[in-house]
Amino acid sequence: MKTIHRQGRRKASLEFVPRVRVAGRLLSLALAASFTFLVSGCMVGPDYHRPQVAVPTQWKELPGWTQAEPEAAEGPKGEWWTGFQDPLLDELEPLVAISNQTVRQSYANYQQALAEVRVARASLFPTLGVTGSATRERASPTVQSNRALIVNSGTLEASVSWELDFWGKVRRQIEEQSATAQASEATLANAQLSEQIALANAVIDLRVTDADIDLLTQTVASYQAALRVVSNQDSAGTIPPSDLITARTQLENAQASLIALGVARAQYEHAIAVLVGRNPEDMTIPHSARLPVLPAIPAGVPSTLLQRRPDIATAERQMASANASIGVAVAAYYPDISLSALDGFTQAPLSGLLHISNYVWSLGASATQTIFDGGARSAEVAAARASYDAAVANYRGTVLTAFQNVENDLSGLRILAQQSERLDAAVRDSTRGAEIALNEYEAGTVDYTTVSTAQATQLSTQQSALNVQQQRLLDAAALIGDLGGGWTGGLHDPRHPDRAVENSASSQAAAASAETAVAPNATAPANSTPSP
Template sequence: MKISHTALAASLALLLGGCMVGPDYHRPQVPVATQYKELPGWTQAAPSDAAPKGDWWSAFNDPLLNELEPQVSVSNQTVRQAYANYQEALADVKIARASLFPTIGVSGSGTKQRTARSTTTISPSFQPVSTSGSVEGNISWAPDLWGKVRRTIEENKATAQASQATLANATLSEQTALATAVVELRVADANIDLLQKTVDAYTEFLRVVENQGSAGTTPPSDVITARTQLENAKASLIALGVARSQYMHAIAVLVGKNPEELDIPHSTTLPALPNVPVGVPSTLLERRPDIAVAERQMAAQNAAVGVAIAAYYPSVSLSAADGFSQSPLAGLLHLANHVWSVGADVDETVFDFGARHGEVTAAKAAYEAAVANYRGTVLTAFQNVEDDLSGLRILAQQAEVVDAAVKDSTQGAQIAMNEYEAGTVDYTTAATAQATQLSTEQSALSVQQQRLLDTVSLIGDLGGGWSADQLSDSKQPTGAAR
């Protein structure tokens, strides 16, 4: 009886498209507020209607950031490790997908032998040398009747997407770490400039006090106080060199260089403070790669439940072989030497004393753990953004006050020094005013530093311009490290 090609194709499609046991995946709902708690009452100076995209660091208008940030995605070792893990996950998808299709092979053998006619040891005689051989093609296939292979593919694809999001998350984390290190370096340079200016001022103050001491109009203790104040400022200036070197070394490692390979010149300009459009909380579910990692892990665990459930059902495997076998070897490929075989194997576990039930229970528990991890990651993301927003709101208010304090302390130090030179106050009053001025200026610099750091943190916590729609089913990664 002949079977038509159409019927054969329909049967094959039916086997390939068999049912899939286990739960289909649906993303669990999480409570999301309509707006951030910190936004009411605080209006950005220049709000924008679009989230940061692409080279988000360019908003800081810092040449060093613009030069080094692109190197993170190709040279940072943490990113390269995440990229390799992603490649491994893609390979696992290919391996799982291959199980949907038959395995085809070819085998061949050849034998040359001579046997004895007689077993007597006095005058043994031998058969003529004979040759034999065979060549055979074989095919085997285990149709995915219950969807175990397809659930495995689903699990591995979700795992690969989680690895892709992990790569994005690692890249973003290292980029924000680099931006933080550059801000710290720039602030260290600004502190150096401030202390150098202070040292110059204290040097001039010491000259004035020494002149008055030589004239006998001021006690020697004032000279000692002025000299001590200058020496302390010089010591603080020298100490900043340690922090600056450490920031520079950290920057080198973040871009995949040895510390001695990178030399960053002193800069007198702080990065600009950009305005970051925040959007609404629900956008975090798509814009943060760590949330995407947790969500894809949850999808993978859901598919793993189906893989475990499929173990309850019998497995079927089909095999066939076709070829030639001949002894002697001559004429191997003649039609008379044609051999073939077909077979089927059905395997079903009858009693396993609860092993499969335990596997299903474990898979479901792992899924519930993934759900809790996903929801916890979302809550942490909201907390991160709220922390950043509250920091920026409060620091903006503090900056206004401390800037006014800088003006007052600068004026107070100048008045105190003029009064000292006029002899109306002692040097302790002038020295205290000078110390207050320095402390206030350092506080203002510290506030500006924290505002920059909180802005970097906010951009990172908003996803840095990344979006979950970048997750792809393609076999080749995009925008990955090389």
């Protein structure tokens, strides 16, 4: 009996080997054929082509501006904030990319988008699984036997399933998620730039407030000196009492305005702290009335704006994602084809589970095709096409808004430069007029109303000039932001991490023939151009 048993095992073993080889060859051939088809197969849905947009050849608001260096004509580069020559900006701007919470949120969103790309890519590969089970079962007694039958059984199987991407649905999903990830990357760049511009604005506002505090402090001292003159003449009985009341009221109003500036200064200081990711209580900025320098700003040509603004890159990548989603929707018209294979052991009773005679395998293919869905697939395709059309409109609108922003900034800087020249002359004249009025009052040739009017005109003119300086600096920061700051326009392709896709509209920019950069009218030193 032992000899017969050994021969049976040897025979079963010999039969087992060809079966395994046949199953393995069938599975290998199926996988190889499927992979070959996928590599050379088509992808349903439209391929992406960036829509054309109208690009002006030059800026409308450039007349009246001076020509900057030709090599700076491509726009701001690198650490653009150094052009303001403010040590506080130089210290805090790099912290925005590290500590600002809005930037950190956008970074987390970008990482999530990259993970979604990996999820989509995983659908290209087979799914492997292992199943093991053990069961102990008690059966009811039979007529022949009063004893209950207890049976132990078990299985140990490995399975493979693979949904073949014959029609390119998965590849379109990867394309869609990759474009979404690139849009998220551009959104991250835009968030960082926006927060950096917000920090520059807050620092400018803080510096102007400090300058206004110094101006009002000097004004209060001047009004106090004038009040002493009026008080002396009132004691001598040479003036009406109303002059003393007017001088005192004027001083008190100036003191109240000086106190009110403390509120604005505290708020700007708190805003700066939050922008660099700190608690307001942890930051105290010393008083400094030194205003930032108005930087030289290379505006470049309009065609390069499409390469430099991250919000345009976001809109363009969203458009590419919407285009790929059309292919995903169209793929629903085609059957889903999948392969499956199983290999393992099953046995009842459980003893001897891994015996060769208990070996089982299966190999199969399936195709599923929807015949009728009540128009759901056509509606999905229509929705995807409408989403793409909306993305195209959003892209073109973003481009138009970008051109509008730059033109607004250029016109504002040009007009404010002219206004600043007039106000500088007005400040000189009003200061001289206030001095003359006070001297004439002391000589008794005019009443104090003339003096108070001249002094009020002087203060108003000085504050107007300071406000124009503030607006010029804010417009300069806005222009830098609207030109894309120091962003280079390169986006990483999640499908090929070692490459970077240049998200530019160079094919649309061929009409631009001249590269022009602008700088404010001789108000900034030549060395104030931001370093590359």
